[in-house]
Amino acid sequence: MSETRSTDDPSSGDPSGALSAVPAAGSRRGLTVNGSVKYFYGPMDCGKSTLALQMDHNHSRQGRRGLLLTRLDRSRQGQITSRIGITREAVEVDDDMDLAELVRKSWAAGRRVDYLIIDEAQFFTPTQVEQLTQLADDVQVDIYAFGIATDFRGKLFPGSARWFELADEVLPLQVEVLCWCGRPGRFNARVVDDQIVRDGATVVVADTVAPAEPGTADAVRYQVLCRAHHRSGDLGPSSGEGTLPLTSQ
Numbered sequence: 001m002s003e004t005r006s007t008d009d010p011s012s013g014d015p016s017g018a019l020s021a022v023p024a025a026g027s028r029r030g031l032t033v034n035g036s037v038k039y040f041y042g043p044m045d046c047g048k049s050t051l052a053l054q055m056d057h058n059h060s061r062q063g064r065r066g067l068l069l070t071r072l073d074r075s076r077q078g079q080i081t082s083r084i085g086i087t088r089e090a091v092e093v094d095d096d097m098d099l100a101e102l103v104r105k106s107w108a109a110g111r112r113v114d115y116l117i118i119d120e121a122q123f124f125t126p127t128q129v130e131q132l133t134q135l136a137d138d139v140q141v142d143i144y145a146f147g148i149a150t151d152f153r154g155k156l157f158p159g160s161a162r163w164f165e166l167a168d169e170v171l172p173l174q175v176e177v178l179c180w181c182g183r184p185g186r187f188n189a190r191v192v193d194d195q196i197v198r199d200g201a202t203v204v205v206a207d208t209v210a211p212a213e214p215g216t217a218d219a220v221r222y223q224v225l226c227r228a229h230h231r232s233g234d235l236g237p238s239s240g241e242g243t244l245p246l247t248s249q
C-alpha cells in the first residue's frame with residue numbers, strides 16, 4: 001500500500017506530521033509516576049493469603065508503610081490468616097466503606113500509606129476497586145490485590161471482573177492446585193452432600209473448620225477441579241479427602 005501514498009500524506013515521513021504529536025522521551029519526565037495496580041489471582045487454597053502477607057513483609061522491610069484490607073477472611077476477625085499459620089491485623093471492609101476515605105483518614109491521623117495489600121479481592125465491590133485504582137493514579141499508592149477469579153459456577157466475581165479491567169498487571173499465581181485427576185485446577189466447585197451444586201448465592205461465606213455433619217442443610221465445602229470435571233461434576237474416586245472442609249455461616 002505504501003506506493004499509493006501521496007507525498008503530502010502527513011504520515012509519510014514528514015517529521016511535522018502525526019508522529020511529532022508524541023512527546024519526546026525527555027518531556028515525559030515531568031509527569032507524576034502513578035502507583036501500580038497488580039491483581040494476583042488463583043483458585044482456592046493456592047496460598048493467596050500467604051503471598052499477600054509475604055508481599056507486605058517484603059515492602060515493610062524496605063521501610064514502606066502498608067495498610068492491609070480484607071473481606072470475609074476465614075478468621076472473620078479483622079485479620080488476614082493464611083493456611084500455614086501466619087496472621088496479620090487487617091481492616092475488615094464492608095460493601096459501604098469508601099476506601100479512598102479510609103486512606104485519607106489514615107493520613108490525617110499521621111499514618112503514612114505507601115501501599116495497600118488487598119486480600120479476598122474478589123469480594124470487593126466494583127466501586128471499591130475503582131476507588132483503589134484511583135488512589136494509585138491520584139496519590140501514588142501501590143495496590144497489590146489477591147483474589148479468586150471465578151465463583152462456584154465458573155463465572156467471574158463482579159469485583160474480579162473490575163480488577164481484570166483496571167489493573168496494570170494481572171498475574172496468575174504460580175502455585176498450582178491440581179484436580180484429583182492431576183490436571184490444573186482452576187474451578188472452585190461448591191459441594192453439598194458430595195454433589196456439585198450450580199445454583200445459589202454467589203458468595204457463601206465460608207471458614208475452614210472440621211467437616212460439617214453430613215446431611216445437614218448447611219454442610220457446604222469447596223473442591224478445586226479442572227474444567228472438564230467441573231463441567232461433568234465428577235468429584236473423583238475419594239471425594240472429601242484432600243479437599244477443603246468449609247461450612248456456610
Ligand SMILES: [Zn+2]
Binds near residue numbers: 179227
Ligand atoms: Zn480433573
